[in-house]
Amino acid sequence: MKAIGKTLLLIGATSDIGRATALVYAEAGWDIHLVGRRRELVQREADDIVTRTGAVVAAHELDILDTGRFEEFLSTVSPLPDTAICVVGELGEQARAERELEHAAMVMRTNFEGPALMLGLLASRFAARGSGTIVGISSVAGDRGRGSNYVYGAAKAGLTAFLSGLRNRLSTAGVRVLTIKPGFVRTRMTDGMKLPPMLTAEPAEVAQRIFGVADGSKGGDVVYVRRIWYPLMAIIRGIPEPIFKRLRL
Numbered sequence: 594m595k596a597i598g599k600t601l602l603l604i605g606a607t608s609d610i611g612r613a614t615a616l617v618y619a620e621a622g623w624d625i626h627l628v629g630r631r632r633e634l635v636q637r638e639a640d641d642i643v644t645r646t647g648a649v650v651a652a653h654e655l656d657i658l659d660t661g662r663f664e665e666f667l668s669t670v671s672p673l674p675d676t677a678i679c680v681v682g683e684l685g686e687q688a689r690a691e692r693e694l695e696h697a698a699m700v701m702r703t704n705f706e707g708p709a710l711m712l713g714l715l716a717s718r719f720a721a722r723g724s725g726t727i728v729g730i731s732s733v734a735g736d737r738g739r740g741s742n743y744v745y746g747a748a749k750a751g752l753t754a755f756l757s758g759l760r761n762r763l764s765t766a767g768v769r770v771l772t773i774k775p776g777f778v779r780t781r782m783t784d785g786m787k788l789p790p791m792l793t794a795e796p797a798e799v800a801q802r803i804f805g806v807a808d809g810s811k812g813g814d815v816v817y818v819r820r821i822w823y824p825l826m827a828i829i830r831g832i833p834e835p836i837f838k839r840l841r842l
Contacts, residue, residue, distance in 0.1 A: 597622060602674035604628045604657065604711060605681035606635050609780035610730065613800035614678060619648035621804070626670055628653045657681045657707035658699075663714055676807055677715045678728040679708045683745075690744040697744050704748035709755040716759050720766040726807050728771045729756045733817070736774075736826045739842040753815075760814055771806055775799045775818045792825075794818045 601618045605611040606627035615625055619642045627642075629635040632654035639650040655666050685700035712727050719725030734742055735749030753772055760770035777793040794802075802818045817823055832840070 598624075599676070600624045600626065600672060600674040602626045602628065602670060602677040602715070604655075604677070604679040604708070605730075606638055606652075607631070608680055608682070609796040610775070610778060610799050611680045612638055613796035614680060614803055615642055615650075616645065617797075617800045617804045618676075619646040619650065621808070622648070624649040624651075626651050626653060626674060628655050628666075630654070630656045657711065658702055660707060660710050663711055667714060667718070673718055673722060674715075674725070676726040676728065677712065677719075678730075678803065678807070679712055680730045681708050682730060682732070684742070685745055687742050687744060700744050701748045701751075704745060705751040705755070708752055712756070713759065716763060716768060716770070719768045720763055723767040725767075726769040726771065727756075727759070728773060728803060728807050730773050730775065731756065733774050733776050733822055733826055737830055737837070741842060757815075769807075770814070772815045773799075773803055773806070773818065774816065774822065776822050778818075791821060792819060 599622070601615070601623045603611055603615050603625065606615060607629040615627060615638065619625055625639075625642065625648055627635050627639050627650060632652060635652040635654060639652040642648060642650050653666070653670070655662060681703060683700055683703040685696060690697035690700055708729060712729055715725070716727055719727065729752055731753045732746070732749040734746035735751075735753045738746050738750070756770055756772045763770060775794055777788045778799055779788065779793055779795055799818050802816065806816050817826070
């Protein structure tokens with residue numbers, strides 16, 4: 594059954610996961626607000642979704658690092674969406690982040706500061722209304738710091754903690770807050786990387802998991818896209834620090 598009168602706000606619309614997620618919601622009959630840094634690219638995605646599904650799709654331009662514009666931007670989105678999903682992410686380069694403060698700051702702000710501040714503003718609006726669902730895309734990289742990507746991982750750990758606190762704050766306000774951890778995903782961001790097949794999802798798989806959890810009851814508050822990550826990350830988190838620091842992960 595298709596949704597009637599439901600609206601999605603999707604931030605990070607031109608990413609592979611964003612595109613796949615928007616399409617899943619559009620196929621279910623939702624009206625869509627797509628948000629991305631470059632309006633022409635967002636509009637192209639919007640036009641494609643309209644052609645494929647006939648859904649009502651609006652395109653918006655907003656840089657997740659331009660936090661000073663968030664309040665103004667949200668005042669232009671009408672009606673207030675039923676669900677807001679932030680799929681913004683930037684892997685960056687760990688070696689470069691160790692050398693260049695500016696690059697490290699960009700990775701941290703893109704993965705934590707911008708998404709957290711935007712979702713916090715939406716949460717307050719949803720709480721005032723008494724309903725809504727917020728979905729933040731975090732990462733297994735945030736479950737424990739690793740030498741190979743700890744700048745990115747630290748930012749995602751911050752987002753995970755922020756979403757946890759938001760969920761605690763809004764537990765009696767009629768607002769759901771979900772944390773999605775995709776693990777490895779075959780996207781442009783991971784292009785060229787050797788990814789383990791059992792642990793690697795496709796964007797469409799991530800999108801279906803998000804929709805199933807956010808619009809139904811197929812999962813809890815913190816969701817790994819592939820279930821194999823639950824025991825795997827429990828083991829990794831449980832490794833004693835003296836042993837863990839000698840591993841090369």
